[in-house]
Amino acid sequence: MAWHNELGKYGEEKVNRYLLDMGYTVLERNWKIGHKELDFVCLDGEMLVVVEVKTRENDKVSLFELLDFKKKRNLQLAGAAYLTQKNIHREIRFDLVLVSGAEMRIEYIKEVIDLF
Template sequence: MNAHISLGRRGEDAAVDYLVKLGWTILDRNWRCRDGELDIVAHDGRRHVICEVKTRSSDRFGDPAEAITTDKAARLRRLAWRWAAAHGVNGTQMRVDVLGLITDGGDFSVDHLREVC
């Protein structure tokens, strides 16, 4: 398996572990439609939350969350609305968070940015 893909999968697994420890319910992972993919869809006890996961092996090239451009944020909102429509959820009760993960090869540090877009 490609090292980049492996890092991404380990990062998503670590993000799920982090969210579960917060008491959140994981509803979907890697949900896909014709317009793209959502990494994690969860419920925090009050709202549905789309979680975009960005994983890096270091911060040498900047913070992982910096990868969320204006275009990417707009795409995440569109995908959130598609997920909501497919699951009968009121889209106005959703938010998009970004989980930026960095690892030194072992554990991950998690930077959780809420309501990014």
């Protein structure tokens, strides 16, 4: 497996533990529809949350580099498809988790779609 894939898997495992520790209920991991993927679909209380994970060795990463217009749009489309496929009728929140630096520090950003 390529190094960047191993790093990504490590980051997702770390985020999975983090989400559980924060009291989230993880419903799906790596849910796919076509070429689009949702890293995590969770419940935060009653709120349905899509969590996008980005893992980088470098801790000097811009949020705008990580979640450009195309990625943001794909998340929205995949989130809508998830709601339709699962016949869920509720609001959805899109969050971003950045795992970065030598110590693989976690930075959790809620409602990331609304930041743009």
